[in-house]
Amino acid sequence: xxxxxxxxxxxxxxxxxxxxxxxxxxxxxxxxxxxxxxxxxxxxxxxxxxxxxxxxxxxxxxxxxxxxxxxxxxxxxxxxxxxxxxxxxxxxxxxxxxxxxxxxxxxxxxxxxxxxxxxxxxxxxxxxxxxxxxxxxxxxxxxxxxxxxxxxxxxxxxxxxxxxxxxxxxxxxxxxxxxxxxxxxxxxxxxxxxxxxxxxxxxxxxxxxxxxxxxxxxxxxxxxxxxxxxxxxxxxxxxxxxxxxxxxxxxxxxxxxxxxxxxxxxxxxxxxxxxxxxxxxxxxxxxxxxxxxxxxxxxxxxxxxxxxxxxxxxxxxxx
Amino acid sequence: xxxxxxxxxxxxxxxxxxxxxxxxxxxxxxxxxxxxxxxxxxxxxxxxxxxxxxxxxxxxxxxxxxxxxxxxxxxxxxxxxxxxxxxxxxxxxxxxxxxxxxxxxxxxxxxxxxxxxxxxxxxxxxxxxxxxxxxxxxxxxxxxxxxxxxxxxxxxxxxxxxxxxxxxxxxxxxxxxxxxxxxxxxxxxxxxxxxxxxxxxxxxxxxxxxxxxxxxxxxxxxxxxxxxxxxxxxxxxxxxxxxxxxxxxxxxxxxxxxxxxxxxxxxxxxxxxxxxxxxxxxxxxxxxxxxxxxxxxxxxxxxxxxxxxxxxxxxxxxxxxxxxxxxx
Ligand SMILES: Nc1ncnc2c1ncn2[C@@H]1O[C@H](COP(=O)(O)OP(=O)(O)O)[C@@H](O)[C@H]1O
Ligand SMILES: [Mg+2]
Numbered sequence: 001x002x003x004x005x006x007x008x009x010x011x012x013x014x015x016x017x018x019x020x021x022x023x024x025x026x027x028x029x030x031x032x033x034x035x036x037x038x039x040x041x042x043x044x045x046x047x048x049x050x051x052x053x054x055x056x057x058x059x060x061x062x063x064x065x066x067x068x069x070x071x072x073x074x075x076x077x078x079x080x081x082x083x084x085x086x087x088x089x090x091x092x093x094x095x096x097x098x099x100x101x102x103x104x105x106x107x108x109x110x111x112x113x114x115x116x117x118x119x120x121x122x123x124x125x126x127x128x129x130x131x132x133x134x135x136x137x138x139x140x141x142x143x144x145x146x147x148x149x150x151x152x153x154x155x156x157x158x159x160x161x162x163x164x165x166x167x168x169x170x171x172x173x174x175x176x177x178x179x180x181x182x183x184x185x186x187x188x189x190x191x192x193x194x195x196x197x198x199x200x201x202x203x204x205x206x207x208x209x210x211x212x213x214x215x216x217x218x219x220x221x222x223x224x225x226x227x228x229x230x231x232x233x234x235x236x237x238x239x240x241x242x243x244x245x246x247x248x249x250x251x252x253x254x255x256x257x258x259x260x261x262x263x264x265x266x267x268x269x270x271x272x273x274x275x276x277x278x279x280x281x282x283x284x285x286x287x288x289x290x291x292x293x294x295x296x297x298x299x300x301x302x303x304x305x306x307x308x309x310x311x312x313x314x315x316x317x318x319x
Numbered sequence: 320x321x322x323x324x325x326x327x328x329x330x331x332x333x334x335x336x337x338x339x340x341x342x343x344x345x346x347x348x349x350x351x352x353x354x355x356x357x358x359x360x361x362x363x364x365x366x367x368x369x370x371x372x373x374x375x376x377x378x379x380x381x382x383x384x385x386x387x388x389x390x391x392x393x394x395x396x397x398x399x400x401x402x403x404x405x406x407x408x409x410x411x412x413x414x415x416x417x418x419x420x421x422x423x424x425x426x427x428x429x430x431x432x433x434x435x436x437x438x439x440x441x442x443x444x445x446x447x448x449x450x451x452x453x454x455x456x457x458x459x460x461x462x463x464x465x466x467x468x469x470x471x472x473x474x475x476x477x478x479x480x481x482x483x484x485x486x487x488x489x490x491x492x493x494x495x496x497x498x499x500x501x502x503x504x505x506x507x508x509x510x511x512x513x514x515x516x517x518x519x520x521x522x523x524x525x526x527x528x529x530x531x532x533x534x535x536x537x538x539x540x541x542x543x544x545x546x547x548x549x550x551x552x553x554x555x556x557x558x559x560x561x562x563x564x565x566x567x568x569x570x571x572x573x574x575x576x577x578x579x580x581x582x583x584x585x586x587x588x589x590x591x592x593x594x595x596x597x598x599x600x601x602x603x604x605x606x607x608x609x610x611x612x613x614x615x616x617x618x619x620x621x622x623x624x625x626x627x628x629x630x631x632x633x634x635x636x637x638x639x640x641x642x643x644x645x646x647x
Contacts, residue, residue, distance in 0.1 A: 057547055081553075089550035096548075101541035106563050106639060115559075116549045151639040167549065 002073050003030040004207055005054070005175060011066035012049055012058060021278045023049050023062065025231040031175065036201060036208040038218030038239065040254070041228035042275045047211045048097075050228070051177045053077075054209075055088045072174070090120040093168035095178040099160035099185070103152040109136075109163055110148030113170060120171050135166040139196060158189035165196065175207040182217070194221055216258050219243045227251050230275055230286040233305060237312035247314040250287050285317065293318040323635050331628040336387070338620040343386050346397075346613045396614035401606045406614035410596060412497045414618070416486055417595030419501060420587070421580050423515035425573075428523050436530025437565070440538065441557060443531075452531075455524030467517040467590040474513060482510050484592050514591040518584065522576055529572060534565040567638050574630025578623035 012024035024046050031037050039047045052058050054069055056077070069077040076087060088094075096102045103112060113132035114125060121128075129148065136144035139162040152160055161181060168176050178197060182190035198221045201208045210222055218225055218239065225242045227235040227250065235248040246252045253271035273290040276282060282289055288298040295318065303315040353366050353373070361369070374382060389395040396406040439448040475483035487510035489499040501507025537543060538561055546560045581596075588597035596615060603611040635641045 055548060057544065059544070085550045085552065087550070088548055094545075094548040096541060096545055098541065102545045104542040104546065104560055104564070106567070106637070107560075108639075115551065115555065119549065119551050119555070153640050 004033050005031040006070040009067040012053055012062055013065045015061040023231050027233055029226050031207050034205050036222040038222035038225045039211045040215055040218055040225055045228040046231040047228055048179050051179050051211050055092055056084050089116055090171045091173050092175045093173040095164055095168055095181045097180040097183055099157050099164055102164055105152055108149055108151055113167055116167055117170050135169045139166045157185050161193055177209045179211045215254055230281055235314045241310045241312050247308045247312050247319050248316050249291050249293055324632055327628050327631050331624045334624050339617055342613045342617045343383050349609055397610040399608055399611040401608040406611050410618050413596045413599040415498050416593055417584050420514055420584055423511050424518040425577050427515055427519040428526055432523055432526035432530055436527045437534055439531040440534035455527050458520050458524035463521050463586050464590055466520045470513050470517050481513050483513055486510050514587050514593055518587045530569055533568055537561045537564045570634050574627050578626040581619050581622050
């Protein structure tokens with residue numbers, strides 16, 4: 001049985017002046033129809049690069065150096081630019097982090113919605129506008145008709161992110177990749193947007209890859225979690241297992257630092273130290289300088305992702 | 320939008336008032352309206368009488384008010400003793416030549432800098448881009464008169480394909496008597512080529528570089544990345560999304576530069592014996608016709624302000640954020 005999306009041994013490098021650096025290292029995961037996957041990790045772990053590699057939009061000077069990406073049975077990592085354009089914004093839609101920066105400031109909302117539809121379908125402008133209106137209603141935007149003729153700066157951040165969600169719904173995609181969709185928003189609006197995304201994925205049968213540094217958000221929305229650290233997936237499994245019985249010391253540390261995850265009265269645990277930059281990843285396990293369980297082997301051998309307990313895979317010598 | 324336009328026009332009027340005040344103070348200090356009127360051959364007693372009659376002994380602001388009132392209601396900017404005609408008439412007579420020179424130059428700048436600038440931004444590593452960038456450095460550092468002399472030498476003397484002197488055949492437009500245009504005759508157009516090309520070399524490199532760097536900056540933005548993520552074609556991402564955002568800052572600079580160019584035609588007009596306002600200005604300086612110089616200052620300032628206001632209003636139409644805040 002083939003998966004809706006399959007990322008196999010993905011490796012992404014950036015060609016810098018002093019040589020190539022590896023930003024994504026042997027990352028593999030799958031996503032099935034209607035499934036929601038969370039990609040979690042600290043800033044710089046490689047979450048966004050993973051997301052952008054799926055639609056082949058890694059910023060320069062990045063490139064896929066190994067591995068393959070399969071979508072609906074086709075190897076899309078081999079697609080040329082014209083073939084890829086039929087996937088982007090059509091079968092796989094993306095939501096960016098900062099809604100203030102995502103929409104083009106000099107075009108109306110309607111313009112930016114209609115052009116997306118016209119890029120993928122042979123329909124008239126009026127038909128496209130009707131679909132745009134329908135999608136705006138779907139994301140619960142007040143007075144949607146009026147919004148079509150407004151410019152982005154006339155809308156609040158939360159409204160703009162709703163517009164962007166509406167744009168991603170235009171072509172009824174199979175997958176939405178949401179890269180920190182609520183990070184730039186007020187706390188009160190974050191929950192609304194997350195609820196909306198989850199609700200839409202359920203009603204419209206869409207798969208979701210939710211990228212975030214916030215474990216709390218993923219645990220409420222997704223069925224699977226992949227935890228990334230320094231360009232690798234170090235723990236992967238069903239959401240409730242990863243959240244309640246995490247295996248990797250890094251994941252345990254992440255969960256320990258969420259308020260409300262431990263009994264009141266106990267101190268929140270913060271993982272000491274910082275994630276290494278890609279140019280000085282330590283030998284062995286990349287997490288070893290920060291790890292409480294560190295042994296000799298951790299500085300010598302790189303652990304591989306292995307089946308541990310309750311369906312969790314983890315890359316750790318000590319568990 | 321209406322409020323925005325109204326505000327810009329009020330600003331323009333205020334700027335004009337300040338400039339005319341400066342112009343008037345200069346005239347008040349160093350001009351001699353009595354000489355302008357009757358020349359040198361009168362006795363001191365007669366001079367004093369004429370001065371009194373002309374209101375030259377009135378308070379400064381009374382005189383300034385009269386100056387502005389005459390300028391606005393009668394188009395009276397004083398009289399040139401050099402031409403023995405009203406200043407405005409003299410300037411209007413020379414203005415079309417300069418205006419055609421400036422707009423011909425603007426056209427050349429737009430037609431060349433837009434495609435080249437955009438190309439250099441999209442394909443910065445190609446030979447043509449590198450060549451354009453190095454060549455434009457050369458253009459920036461080359462003085463106009465040198466370019467002009469080089470052009471005259473090559474096209475007028477060596478190959479003898481283009482005229483280098485004057486405006487050629489002109490046609491009196493609308494039967495006004497003062498608006499002569501060279502745009503409607505082949506000969507007039509041929510005469511425009513060398514002066515316009517040489518004047519454009521001054522700002523063409525600036526605009527190619529400006530458009531290139533603005534476009535490159537825009538191409539790095541999130542909204543362009545998002546346009547790609549929506550599956551739009553390169554033509555659409557570049558020529559619709561990136562282009563419009565590139566154009567906004569360029570338009571503002573363009574407006575200012577075209578305005579400034581009215582004052583920068585001096586050398587070009589001199590080298591090409593172009594009978595425009597710059598040429599007239601040099602003559603007025605030479606003959607110390609202060610009254611005409613002041614009138615020239617006011618008219619050029621007026622042209623500058625009008626061009627800027629028109630460009631700003633145009634900008635307001637293109638950039639939706641201006642209309643809300645009213646500032647930029
Ligand atoms: N344009 C780029 N040029 C060079 N390196 C980059 C670029 N974009 C990302 N990287 C590298 O990839 C790593 C992962 O980035 P990213 O996927 O954006 O992290 P995050 O998990 O915060 O989304 C960064 O730490 C950086 O070293
Ligand atoms: Mg990111």
